[in-house]
Amino acid sequence: MSSKQQAVRARPSAGWALLGSELSVLFRRWRTWAMLAALAAIPVLIALAVRLSSRDPGPGQGPPFLDRVTQNGLFIALTATVVSIPLFLPLTISVVAGDAIAGEANLGTLRYLLAAPAGRIRLLAVKYAAAVAFCITAALTVVTAGMLIGVALFPVGPVTLLSGDTISVGESVLRLLLIAGYVSLSLAGLAAIGLFISTLTEVPVGAMAATAVLAVVAQILGALPQLDWLHPWLFTHHWVGFADLLRQPISWDAFAANALLQGGYIALFCTLAYGRFASKDVLS
Amino acid sequence: MSAGSTGDLPSGELAIETQGLTKRFGHQTAVDHLDLAVPHGSVFGFLGPNGSGKTTTIRVLLGLAAATDGHARVLGQEMPAALREVLPRVGALIEGPAFYPFLSGAANLHRLDAADRHAPSATRRARVREALERVGLSHAAGKKVRAYSLGMKQRLGIANALLMPRELLVLDEPTNGLDPQGTREVRSLVRSLAAGGTTVFVSSHLLAEVEQICTHAAIMSAGKLVAQGTVEGLRRGGEQRVTLTTPDLGEADRVLRGLGLSPAGVGSAANGMVTAPLADGILPEQIVAALVAEGVRVRGFAVENSTLEERFVALTGEGFDIVQ
Numbered sequence: 148m149s150s151k152q153q154a155v156r157a158r159p160s161a162g163w164a165l166l167g168s169e170l171s172v173l174f175r176r177w178r179t180w181a182m183l184a185a186l187a188a189i190p191v192l193i194a195l196a197v198r199l200s201s202r203d204p205g206p207g208q209g210p211p212f213l214d215r216v217t218q219n220g221l222f223i224a225l226t227a228t229v230v231s232i233p234l235f236l237p238l239t240i241s242v243v244a245g246d247a248i249a250g251e252a253n254l255g256t257l258r259y260l261l262a263a264p265a266g267r268i269r270l271l272a273v274k275y276a277a278a279v280a281f282c283i284t285a286a287l288t289v290v291t292a293g294m295l296i297g298v299a300l301f302p303v304g305p306v307t308l309l310s311g312d313t314i315s316v317g318e319s320v321l322r323l324l325l326i327a328g329y330v331s332l333s334l335a336g337l338a339a340i341g342l343f344i345s346t347l348t349e350v351p352v353g354a355m356a357a358t359a360v361l362a363v364v365a366q367i368l369g370a371l372p373q374l375d376w377l378h379p380w381l382f383t384h385h386w387v388g389f390a391d392l393l394r395q396p397i398s399w400d401a402f403a404a405n406a407l408l409q410g411g412y413i414a415l416f417c418t419l420a421y422g423r424f425a426s427k428d429v430l431s
Numbered sequence: 432m433s434a435g436s437t438g439d440l441p442s443g444e445l446a447i448e449t450q451g452l453t454k455r456f457g458h459q460t461a462v463d464h465l466d467l468a469v470p471h472g473s474v475f476g477f478l479g480p481n482g483s484g485k486t487t488t489i490r491v492l493l494g495l496a497a498a499t500d501g502h503a504r505v506l507g508q509e510m511p512a513a514l515r516e517v518l519p520r521v522g523a524l525i526e527g528p529a530f531y532p533f534l535s536g537a538a539n540l541h542r543l544d545a546a547d548r549h550a551p552s553a554t555r556r557a558r559v560r561e562a563l564e565r566v567g568l569s570h571a572a573g574k575k576v577r578a579y580s581l582g583m584k585q586r587l588g589i590a591n592a593l594l595m596p597r598e599l600l601v602l603d604e605p606t607n608g609l610d611p612q613g614t615r616e617v618r619s620l621v622r623s624l625a626a627g628g629t630t631v632f633v634s635s636h637l638l639a640e641v642e643q644i645c646t647h648a649a650i651m652s653a654g655k656l657v658a659q660g661t662v663e664g665l666r667r668g669g670e671q672r673v674t675l676t677t678p679d680l681g682e683a684d685r686v687l688r689g690l691g692l693s694p695a696g697v698g699s700a701a702n703g704m705v706t707a708p709l710a711d712g713i714l715p716e717q718i719v720a721a722l723v724a725e726g727v728r729v730r731g732f733a734v735e736n737s738t739l740e741e742r743f744v745a746l747t748g749e750g751f752d753i754v755q
Contacts, residue, residue: 159519159548168545176533255529256543259591262493262525263546264518270546428496 169277182239183288190227190293198300220297224323227293232386237362240334243281244341245355247274252349252431267425275342282334286327312395329389336382336412343420349431382412446471446599446630451501454487461487463654474625476641477634479651485634486526519549522597528588532577536587544594562590581608600631618644642739652747666736671709676731686725
């Protein structure tokens with residue numbers, strides 16, 4: 148660039164505007180709010196079913212923690228989280244992550260973003276950051292909606308943990324938010340896989356479906372005892388392993404193991420996405 | 432200036448320059464050893480039938496696709512290596528407009544402007560408003576793009592190219608979907624931008640459009656460059672033609688043939704017309720002198736340049752066949 152050009156053009160900004168724009172596009176979409184509403188409906192449906200039923204769920208009946216709900220409404224959040232993890236949460240993440248690049252390619256806006264120029268690496272980073280932001284929002288939506296409906300329909304009090312200790316309501320809320328963090332971390336690995344698949348196609352629905360199918364297949368493989376050698380390598384391996392966060396003192400082993408596993412998946416699939424996208428001809 | 436002579440300019444004078452640029456998709460060659468020379472400050476018409484490789488060339492120039500072979504320089508810098516420095520100075524409309532249908536026109540421009548790190552956020556709102564005003568879309572700024580007509584989307588696409596002051600505008604089929612009024616507006620917009628010193632690179636398959644606004648043009652056919660130069664030079668590169676109005680058709684025909692021309696007569700004996708391509712080495716005045724000497728009553732005589740359209744058809748072939 149000549150000195151004259153440098154004088155005319157201001158120094159480039161750090162580029163946070165694109166992330167802001169990405170988040171605003173994501174959360175201005177009707178589809179995003181529909182998915183969050185569907186996630187919020189899960190704890191509400193569970194709470195209403197238990198409240199309106201004539202008999203309390205017996206010990207060990209139904210999904211985990213359901214039998215505790217009538218004594219303490221906060222358990223709705225826990226039950227709803229466990230229920231949403233296998234399918235509902237991964238499905239919404241698949242939609243957002245699978246749409247990341249393929250959706251822009253499908254609209255044709257990808258060529259305009261790159262000609263702006265957004266920069267391919269920067270665009271991928273922004274897309275992944277937005278997908279992770281959605282993972283956090285989705286997990287928080289289930290947990291928060293669960294707490295709110297629990298408080299509205301059931302008594303709330305100190306919570307007895309799996310270790311037998313009792314913690315206050317305030318600390319229980321913190322533990323639930325911690326679980327939301329754990330779930331977000333689990334989903335961040337899936338989001339990286341979805342981002343990579345999204346760079347392979349110009350058909351967003353295809354990328355979304357492929358990502359969701361992978362999440363289900365990984366869980367099926369994880370349920371087959373014949374493949375137990377494979378289980379520690381599946382990204383779904385620690386998905387429901389947050390029970391350790393319900394002990395006193397908190398055991399961080401599962402959290403650390405999950406972080407390591409998800410970190411590996413994030414590093415691998417973000418690298419693959421970069422490898423694919425950095426040199427790809429954008430012809431959409 | 433003859434066709435192709437712009438290529439002799441020093442490279443510092445060229446806004447776009449390609450050497451042997453080739454793009455293959457599998458076995459199909461979309462762009463075949465293209466040597467393009469777009470002078471600074473020109474309005475350059477990039478012509479060719481559908482499927483002749485125009486859009487592929489533009490994608491390579493903007494770094495969206497990688498060339499299989501050859502070099503491309505845009506604003507004096509190698510592409511795609513200097514993409515980050517070059518693209519902020521280039522406004523582009525690539526293969527039709529594309530927007531988020533669920534966002535308003537203004538919100539779409541905000542989004543694309545935010546993608547450019549060189550576009551200051553402090554002036555974003557004002558620049559978006561100005562760009563919308565420039566293409567006559569102020570009234571629809573808050574409307575969702577889903578509700579836009581094709582012509583409105585096209586205007587919004589041009590507004591996007593005008594968000595920042597640009598040194599080069601690449602407009603791929605800018606008048607597609609526009610009504611005659613919109614086409615006129617785009618033409619006057621291009622003229623005013625060119626007057627401000629911006630180089631404008633317009634691809635089109637509509638010749639009339641290019642002939643009216645362009646100073647230079649290149650013609651593509653089946654991925655190859657078949658002609659390039661000033662519009663005037665291209666037009667002159669085609670054959671000239673003499674048209675003679677006379678009642679003495681038979682005699683005129685004989686005289687013209689005697690000069691080595693191949694005339695074709697039309698009309699009645701009372702007031703017929705004879706046209707013939709002007710052969711090299713024969714001056715128009717020699718023809719008139721010969722006609723008069725033989726007693727042919729010359730009522731009208733004209734030398735006509737071929738139009739760019741005739742030149743285009745001569746170079747790319749007639750008909751609607753998409754060249755593969």
